[in-house]
Amino acid sequence: xxxxxxxxxxxxxxxxxxxxxxxxxxxxxxxxxxxxxxxxxxxxxxxxxxxxxxxxxxxxxxxxxxxxxxxxxxxxxxxxxxxxxxxxxxxxxxxxxxxxxxxxxxxxxxxxxxxxxxxxxxxxxxxxxxxxxxxxxxxxxxxxxxxxxxxxxxxxxxxxxxxxxxxxxxxxxxxxxxxxxxxxxxxxxxxxxxxxxxxxxxxxxxxxxxxxxxxxxxxxxxxxxxxxxxxxxxxxxxxxxxxxxxxxxxxxxxxxxxxxxxxxxxxxxxxxxxxxxxxxxxxxxxxxxxxxxxxxxxxxxxxxxxxxxxxxxxxxxxxxxxxxxxxxxxxxxxxxxx
Amino acid sequence: xxxxxxxxxxxxxxxxxxxxxxxxxxxxxxxxxxxxxxxxxxxxxxxxxxxxxxxxxxxxxxxxxxxxxxxxxxxxxxxxxxxxxxxxxxxxxxxxxxxxxxxxxxxxxxxxxxxxxxxxxxxxxxxxxxxxxxxxxxxxxxxxxxxxxxxxxxxxxxxxxxxxxxxxxxxxxxxxxxxxxxxxxxxxxxxxxxxxxxxxxxxxxxxxxxxxxxxxxxxxxxxxxxxxxxxxxxxxxxxxxxxxxxxxxxxxxxxxxxxxxxxxxxxxxxxxxxxxxxxxxxxxxxxxxxxxxxxxxxxxxxxxxxxxxxxxxxxxxxxxxxxxxxxxxxxxxxxxxx
Numbered sequence: 001x002x003x004x005x006x007x008x009x010x011x012x013x014x015x016x017x018x019x020x021x022x023x024x025x026x027x028x029x030x031x032x033x034x035x036x037x038x039x040x041x042x043x044x045x046x047x048x049x050x051x052x053x054x055x056x057x058x059x060x061x062x063x064x065x066x067x068x069x070x071x072x073x074x075x076x077x078x079x080x081x082x083x084x085x086x087x088x089x090x091x092x093x094x095x096x097x098x099x100x101x102x103x104x105x106x107x108x109x110x111x112x113x114x115x116x117x118x119x120x121x122x123x124x125x126x127x128x129x130x131x132x133x134x135x136x137x138x139x140x141x142x143x144x145x146x147x148x149x150x151x152x153x154x155x156x157x158x159x160x161x162x163x164x165x166x167x168x169x170x171x172x173x174x175x176x177x178x179x180x181x182x183x184x185x186x187x188x189x190x191x192x193x194x195x196x197x198x199x200x201x202x203x204x205x206x207x208x209x210x211x212x213x214x215x216x217x218x219x220x221x222x223x224x225x226x227x228x229x230x231x232x233x234x235x236x237x238x239x240x241x242x243x244x245x246x247x248x249x250x251x252x253x254x255x256x257x258x259x260x261x262x263x264x265x266x267x268x269x270x271x272x273x274x275x276x277x278x279x280x281x282x283x284x285x286x287x288x289x290x291x292x293x294x295x296x297x298x299x300x301x302x303x304x305x306x307x308x309x310x311x312x313x314x315x316x317x318x319x320x321x322x323x324x325x326x327x328x329x330x331x332x333x334x335x336x337x338x
Numbered sequence: 339x340x341x342x343x344x345x346x347x348x349x350x351x352x353x354x355x356x357x358x359x360x361x362x363x364x365x366x367x368x369x370x371x372x373x374x375x376x377x378x379x380x381x382x383x384x385x386x387x388x389x390x391x392x393x394x395x396x397x398x399x400x401x402x403x404x405x406x407x408x409x410x411x412x413x414x415x416x417x418x419x420x421x422x423x424x425x426x427x428x429x430x431x432x433x434x435x436x437x438x439x440x441x442x443x444x445x446x447x448x449x450x451x452x453x454x455x456x457x458x459x460x461x462x463x464x465x466x467x468x469x470x471x472x473x474x475x476x477x478x479x480x481x482x483x484x485x486x487x488x489x490x491x492x493x494x495x496x497x498x499x500x501x502x503x504x505x506x507x508x509x510x511x512x513x514x515x516x517x518x519x520x521x522x523x524x525x526x527x528x529x530x531x532x533x534x535x536x537x538x539x540x541x542x543x544x545x546x547x548x549x550x551x552x553x554x555x556x557x558x559x560x561x562x563x564x565x566x567x568x569x570x571x572x573x574x575x576x577x578x579x580x581x582x583x584x585x586x587x588x589x590x591x592x593x594x595x596x597x598x599x600x601x602x603x604x605x606x607x608x609x610x611x612x613x614x615x616x617x618x619x620x621x622x623x624x625x626x627x628x629x630x631x632x633x634x635x636x637x638x639x640x641x642x643x644x645x646x647x648x649x650x651x652x653x654x655x656x657x658x659x660x661x662x663x664x665x666x667x668x669x670x671x672x673x674x675x676x
Contacts, residue, residue, distance in 0.1 A: 003445070003447065004442075004444060004446060005440050005441075005445075005449060006442060006474070007442050007474050009472070009474050010440075010475075011474075020472055023449070023450070023453050024467065026457070027460070027467050028461070029461070029465065029466035030467065032432055032433050032466050032468060035468070037433075037466065037469060038467060038468060038469065041469070045433070045435065045469040047433060047468070047490065049387060055393065055490075057433070057435060057488065057490055058435070058469065059436070059437045059469065059470060059486065059488045060437060060471045061437040061438075061471050061473050061484070061486055063439060063473050065479075095370050095383070095385060095395070097383065097396070097397045098397070099397045099398060099399040101399045101484055102343050103343075104342075104343060104344060104345050104673075105342045105343065105344075106342060107342055108342060109341065111361070115361050122365075122367065123366070128368060128369060128370050129362065129365050129368065130368065130370060130373070130376060130383035130385070130395070131375060131383040131395065131396065131397065132358075133398045133399050133486075134347070134348060134354060135399050135674075136344070136345050136347050136349075136673070137481065137673070138345060138673050138674070140481075141403075141480070142484075143475070143478075143479035143480065146480075146484060148399055148486035150397045150435075152385065152393075152395055335476050336476070336479075
């Protein structure tokens with residue numbers, strides 16, 4: 001068997017993390033000064049700017065298939081996903097750059113439509129587009145379009161939120177229903193009617209500003225590839241704690257649940273593109289939930305808490321009593337989900 | 339005829355510039371504060387950091403075909419090209435992020451080889467890798483690999499070099515032979531023996547540090563897609579000046595010239611990946627050439643000067659006397675050249 005890259009290496013689950021660690025392990029310069037980088041593998045890297053500010057920088061390549069889907073398109077996703085990677089660090093997005101690669105023969109009206117969605121997100125969130133790149137690959141060498149988006153933001157030291165910040169006793173909060181984006185993409189790829197599904201693709205800046213204002217946010221992550229399950233695993237691993245989840249409390253739309261049951265996939269492994277998982281001080285948990293409800297995020301809820309059992313463990317309360325181990329997502333999950 | 343994206347839109351010539359201007363014309367937030375961005379379309383965008391420093395940020399997607407070529411590979415190119423986009427702004431590179439998309443089935447040993455080249459450039463130039471992304475596209479939806487590289491650097495206000503900085507009387511300098519990279523890629527794509535050709539792919543940091551130390555550098559650009567010709571046109575256009583070139587003085591390797599003649603392409607439109615075009619004060623021009631020679635860049639030479647004829651014009655001294663207009667590059671040139 002040849003040693004080749006498989007779809008599972010790009011799933012955002014455990015194989016992706018292992019591959020990234022393997023190919024970067026011999027790099028010595030892994031961060032700038034007292035910033036963060038390859039060791040932390042947070043949603044953005046942080047570069048100290050002197051004084052009390054850090055620069056947050058992130059890049060993602062968006063390959064979603066189909067490029068137009070209920071609730072968004074690759075343009076909206078490429079702007080939103082990158083802005084969210086800044087927001088969950090506690091950063092204020094400042095500027096975006098985008099490198100676009102399209103296939104020869106790609107319709108100009110589709111490019112315009114995708115870019116209109118991209119620009120609309122930037123406009124509504126007040127983020128500047130300051131540069132980029134545009135390449136064309138000959139017909140047959142790329143399926144439609146790939147957009148790589150760079151996000152640059154500023155975060156004050158006191159507002160920096162890392163995956164490693166969870167504390168024993170913290171409550172785990174999700175800001176809305178789980179798996180909507182993943183379900184719509186998966187169903188579409190399998191040719192299933194998705195008229196009752198819609199991606200949750202949405203910027204998280206307003207939510208993050210509000211919860212930072214309240215305070216007591218110890219960790220935050222947008223559960224994209226690998227879904228809620230991978231986000232919880234990364235937070236538990238980096239914070240050296242155990243997360244105990246009450247699965248019955250996880251908000252999942254009936255349509256998403258039905259779709260997952262039909263297709264035999266775990267909704268907890270499906271990407272969200274407009275949700276955040278927070279680890280918050282138990283004293284502010286109810287205030288945060290109340291605030292999110294007031295902002296219209298009526299499905300925001302506490303789904304679990306942080307315990308001191310074993311570093312990196314994610315457990316779920318079993319319906320028949322006791323606790324079961326939730327393994328991190330493995331395998332292909334959904335190709336080209338984002 | 340359907341309105342679709344053509345290879346020429348990605349050539350780095352006049353069609354690329356027109357398309358980028360068209361798709362970004364309705365964007366209001368085009369820079370951060372008193373920085374630079376979509377209006378300048380320089381090799382990096384600049385974000386003011388307060389005080390005397392600017393942040394330089396750039397992104398490029400590398401799609402070169404073949405991925406391994408004499409003188410380099412897509413990994414070396416992806417690190418070098420981005421570092422050079424920082425260097426020609428006068429910036430010191432600080433950190434790199436890379437978003438890699440590979441095709442399912444891509445050999446792991448090729449990925450390792452590409453990344454080893456990428457990391458070797460970072461190591462030798464002292465630049466940190468602080469983050470990135472890794473995605474996999476199903477077999478048949480991407481030809482091998484695309485690497486999008488983000489560069490972040492710092493530049494002091496007094497060292498900022500813009501394409502718009504040319505002054506009448508400046509000398510135009512190139513640091514070495516022209517078109518080496520483009521010729522090797524083009525020949526390879528056409529199945530021609532390239533054993534006597536080699537890409538010029540190389541970081542420009544040392545050169546840029548030295549010429550900034552000397553002073554009098556008014557404009558700098560690495561002539562990648564669109565080649566020397568497009569770089570001269572962009573500088574002339576943005577600086578509202580005319581550049582007059584003495585074609586006989588442009589250093590072109592005999593092998594590159596022969597290859598271009600055989601294939602009917604203009605070496606001035608072929609990409610370089612380790613050369614810089616400088617506009618320098620005439621008083622320092624000879625000192626800069628001398629320094630470049632001392633550093634081993636023995637082909638560095640003055641190829642022309644800046645005149646006040648008509649904004650945006652590039653002229654060449656004709657061999658039979660008089661001046662001829664050099665039009666900017668148009669058409670496909672070489673697909674997937676970088």
